[in-house]
Amino acid sequence: DAKTTQPPSMDCAEGRAANLPCNHSTISGNEYVYWYRQIHSQGPQYIIHGLKNNETNEMASLIITEDRKSSTLILPHATLRDTAVYYCIVRVTGNQFYFGTGTSLTVIP
């Protein structure tokens, strides 16, 4: 079962930062936080993951609170192509992924 809570939908203006929150209040110490996104009728695309430190890559930044009970995915300059459903998943390395309902992000021109 999914152990995360995300808002069902969000809008963001093109060129602005998109901040997508995720609540994982029951996360265990050895569970990582993963973010994926799915554009309509495609397979999910890996974005980023982290354990407790903030992470950044060419796609996004992941901010994890100190108590690890929540995190935020930041897309620094949203484009129309970032319109997708974003999934936050917590899991122990090697274990299965269980997807929640995700956040449908719409980037508005």
Add this chain to the structure above:
Amino acid sequence: GAVVSQHPSWVICKSGTSVKIECRSLDFQATTMFWYRQFPKQSLMLMATSNEGSKATYEQGVEKDKFLINHASLTLSTLTVTSAHPEDSSFYICSASRPAGGSDTQYFGPGTRLTVL
């Protein structure tokens, strides 16, 4: 990058026939692959975990005799939907697990759209 392919990308079949879907990790070896299905406007549902050289582990409620999984090599897993019926029509997605530092992550294929008439 890590690339996972699926074949076919879409298939239409008659009720009662069997359909095989292939999942390949193109640039890495994956000891573990996963199969999901997704119905319209719903999230991905994990069907089974496939380990190379051993029997797949199925999620509760997934019929192992209907959804046959074979993981014959470190780069190939297949899902066969046997005696398909219209209710099996869905979007089937595979993923392959790749080590990443002290953790690992899953890379997903593009999906296979199955329509059973």
